Amino acid sequence: MHTRVLQLEQDILAGNNHVAAHVREHLATQHTLALNLVSSPGSGKTTLLVETVSRLKAHRPVAVIEGDQQTSLDAERIRATGVPAVQINTGKGCHLDARMVHEALHDLPPLPRGVLMIENVGNLVCPAGFDLGEQTKVLVFSVTEGEDKPLKYPDMFQAASLVLLAKCDLLPHLRFDMARALACIRQVxxxxxxxxxxxxxxxxxxxWMDWIEQQCAKA
Ligand SMILES: Nc1nc2c(ncn2[C@@H]2O[C@H](COP(=O)(O)OP(=O)(O)OP(=O)(O)O)[C@@H](O)[C@H]2O)c(=O)[nH]1
Ligand SMILES: [Mg+2]
Structure with missing residues (x-):
């Protein structure tokens, strides 16, 4: 039984990796940077994206794929900025997969030398294992979540090359030990x-905008 479950997991991940490689190749032909934003629910991903795409859209083509279990609320917030967005509802699913991103790309314009932002379902566990064809994962870690989250959810913190420590305006109102949080991230x-x-x-x-430009240069 245990062997069969393991085999099934391996098959699912191999199938996903195959589609992710195809998505990555397709995006590379257009020199499009794709970022996969991951975090726990409510850490500030959509608010961050609204501010980010509003700045980016003046000098680069940009679009957003929104992943949520239900509703199209986040895609509507992005579209209000004038930037195209596709909402994916995962239903019982707890993460986006590469096939969903592949389908969503059909509903978006090409983004030559532009940026595709993918907001994953708020979940610090499942999205860690699923490659979406992105250049890298960006982890949004809000200071309201507690310093120890990197130690509790190490897979996700290891999978990201950038950690955005979000909602720093709230620091004066919180007991958040910044030095310990940084040490926890560094540890994993x-x-x-x-x-x-x-x-x-x-x-x-x-x-953050400088970091995006550096990644665009590599895309
Ligand atoms: N003080 C403060 N609040 C913020 C900031 N960013 C987001 N928020 C608030 O945090 C809450 C959640 O923000 P969202 O942007 O919806 O978070 P999210 O990660 O997209 O949430 P899900 O998609 O549901 O996982 C909202 O009430 C925002 O107004 C910030 O920088 N500072
Ligand atoms: Mg959101």
Whole structure:
């Protein structure tokens, strides 16, 4: 029984990796940067994306794929900025997979030398194992979540190359030990880039936008 479950998991991941490779090749032909935003629910992904695409759209083609279990609320928030967005509802599913992204791309314009932002379902476990064809995963870690989350959910923190420490405007009101949070991230992922920011005040956005430009140069 255990062997059969393992085999099934391996088959699902192999099938997903195959489609993800196809998505990655397709995006590379257009030099499109794809970022997979992952986090726990409510960490501030959509708010961050609204602010980010509003800045980006002036000088790069940009689009968003939104993943949620239900509703099209997040896609509507993105479309209000004038940026195209496709909503995927995963129903009982707890993460996006590469086939969903592949289908959503058919409903978006090509983004030559542009940026495709993918907001994954809020969940610090399941999305870690699923490649969507992105260049890299970006983990949004809000300061309201507690310093220890990297230690409790190490797979996700290891899978991301950038950690955005979000909602920093709230720090004066919280008991959040920044030094300990940074040490916890470093403990599980010593190579991660870490940028503290706030979508409310705009603090840290220059560093975040610079990081996106550096990734675009590699795409
Ligand atoms: N103070 C403060 N609040 C924020 C910030 N960013 C987001 N929020 C608030 O956090 C809550 C959740 O924000 P969302 O952007 O919807 O979070 P999300 O990660 O997209 O949520 P899900 O898609 O449901 O997982 C909202 O009430 C936002 O107004 C921030 O930088 N500072
Ligand atoms: Mg959201």
């Amino acid at each position: 992922n010593p190579d991660a880039t870490i940028i503290p920011l706030s979508s409310t005040t705009g603090e840290g956005f220059d560093a």
